[in-house]
Amino acid sequence: MGTFKIEGGHQLHGEITPQGAKNEALQILCAVLLTSEKVSITNIPDIVDVNKLISLLEDLGVKIQKKAQGSYTFMADDINLEYLQSTQFKEDGRGLRGSIMLVGPLLARFGKGYIPKPGGDKIGRRRLDTHFEGFIKLGAKFRYNKEEHFYGVEAKKLKGTYMLLDEASVTGTANIVMAAVLADGKTTVYNAACEPYLQQLCKMLNRMGAKITGIGSNLLEIEGVDSLGGTEHRMLPDMIEIGSWIGLAAMTRSHLTIKDVSWDDLGQIPTVFRKLGIQLERKGDDIVIPEHKDGYEIQNYIDGSILTVADAPWPGLTPDLLSIILVMATQAKGEVLIHQKMFESRLFFVDKLIDMGAKIILCDPHRATVIGHNFKSSLKATTMVSPDIRAGVSLLIAALSAKGTSTIHNIEQIDRGYENIDTRLRAIGAKITRV
Ligand SMILES: CC(=O)N[C@H]1[C@@H](OP(=O)(O)OP(=O)(O)OC[C@H]2O[C@@H](n3ccc(=O)[nH]c3=O)[C@H](O)[C@@H]2O)O[C@H](CO)[C@@H](O)[C@@H]1O
Numbered sequence: 001m002g003t004f005k006i007e008g009g010h011q012l013h014g015e016i017t018p019q020g021a022k023n024e025a026l027q028i029l030c031a032v033l034l035t036s037e038k039v040s041i042t043n044i045p046d047i048v049d050v051n052k053l054i055s056l057l058e059d060l061g062v063k064i065q066k067k068a069q070g071s072y073t074f075m076a077d078d079i080n081l082e083y084l085q086s087t088q089f090k091e092d093g094r095g096l097r098g099s100i101m102l103v104g105p106l107l108a109r110f111g112k113g114y115i116p117k118p119g120g121d122k123i124g125r126r127r128l129d130t131h132f133e134g135f136i137k138l139g140a141k142f143r144y145n146k147e148e149h150f151y152g153v154e155a156k157k158l159k160g161t162y163m164l165l166d167e168a169s170v171t172g173t174a175n176i177v178m179a180a181v182l183a184d185g186k187t188t189v190y191n192a193a194c195e196p197y198l199q200q201l202c203k204m205l206n207r208m209g210a211k212i213t214g215i216g217s218n219l220l221e222i223e224g225v226d227s228l229g230g231t232e233h234r235m236l237p238d239m240i241e242i243g244s245w246i247g248l249a250a251m252t253r254s255h256l257t258i259k260d261v262s263w264d265d266l267g268q269i270p271t272v273f274r275k276l277g278i279q280l281e282r283k284g285d286d287i288v289i290p291e292h293k294d295g296y297e298i299q300n301y302i303d304g305s306i307l308t309v310a311d312a313p314w315p316g317l318t319p320d321l322l323s324i325i326l327v328m329a330t331q332a333k334g335e336v337l338i339h340q341k342m343f344e345s346r347l348f349f350v351d352k353l354i355d356m357g358a359k360i361i362l363c364d365p366h367r368a369t370v371i372g373h374n375f376k377s378s379l380k381a382t383t384m385v386s387p388d389i390r391a392g393v394s395l396l397i398a399a400l401s402a403k404g405t406s407t408i409h410n411i412e413q414i415d416r417g418y419e420n421i422d423t424r425l426r427a428i429g430a431k432i433t434r435v
């Protein structure tokens, strides 16, 4: 178990460049299986989950060349389908959530796709019904081995159809779209998820020869084609990392510039931070956060009632930023209700913040009320364990703002999604070491 030691209470300064988007990378990498031609991808983040997926692709027989940091070519012209039945695949496939998106492309191109119950954050139930109901609608036969938690779908040829998803699942929509692009005829997917990750995936598939319309909406129409070709793709900056750096700047009252953020793809994110009192300036494509010398004040609603920050499928606020917003609110002036609607176990980490002196009432597993200190009292350093990727980063931000030296164990959870976070934090003045 890896550990960070953090000496908190220091102001940070300088520029930070966000990595490529983790959740986009996981979709895009799976899509290379849809063609035998070369696919070149840049801005791939060097993080544990992505590297695990690249190694799964390699084990499947994909030829991979690293051209430079974050830049790779992939060629899936000789796939070893037997690997999918191996014990190694049953082990490695469960190492991350994103591996589930291997199924759609494999089913579409090779007529079969298998996956062990995938891993990812332990943040509540994470069902896969939407994915498999979609494949079944496209004509696939489904089986599930309960003992091994091993899922399988098979079909000689998928057939386009209409489907109304039971929920706007991000990875579910990606999986279904990747299956439908090679199906016979037209598929309509209603209640589709439409995060920038998915918009990027659909645009890439269209460049490969797919015929997808409705990109960015919750109604996708996909006219099946016989085959797809190679392409080039560049990952967007990671909007969750961008939100994390905004939270960090606020809590440490630092002047930070976040470079090349792709503002137009950030949706609600800047607006929500502004409602929490954070000043964000747009300079070209950068976000500049000035030093908040006098703190930041949470806005109430027009009628004077307390602000609620809740997650919702895109274009609502992503659930992946709620833990960061919650930690930031602990030093705001005012109160806010954080409502994590999607996941059941993502707010339990507030216990640690309470130990550190934060004023939080956990109302139930989904809701927490935060009463900010307005920097009148700082958080106290402590020892903690990172329970999941976003809670881990939130605790790290809390530790960087706290008085004294904190210890965070299980930092593998943070490394799953943040590239060289300690090195990048040291470059802006943080006192953090990996032990
Ligand atoms: C690898 C990857 O891309 N992971 C992201 C992806 O996970 P993932 O694709 O696994 O998440 P889903 O979109 O399937 O759903 C997440 C959770 O939200 C619930 N749900 C979903 C849609 C909906 O309309 N109502 C609803 O309640 C689901 O039941 C589930 O518990 O999307 C999540 C939701 O943005 C993010 O937290 C994850 O970081």
Ligand SMILES: C=C(OP(=O)(O)O)C(=O)O
Pocket (backbone or CB within 6 Å): 022, 023, 049, 096, 097, 098, 119, 120, 121, 320, 389, 390, 417
């Ligand atoms: C929940 C997350 O990731 P995953 O779906 O990979 O567990 C996340 O990125 O916040």
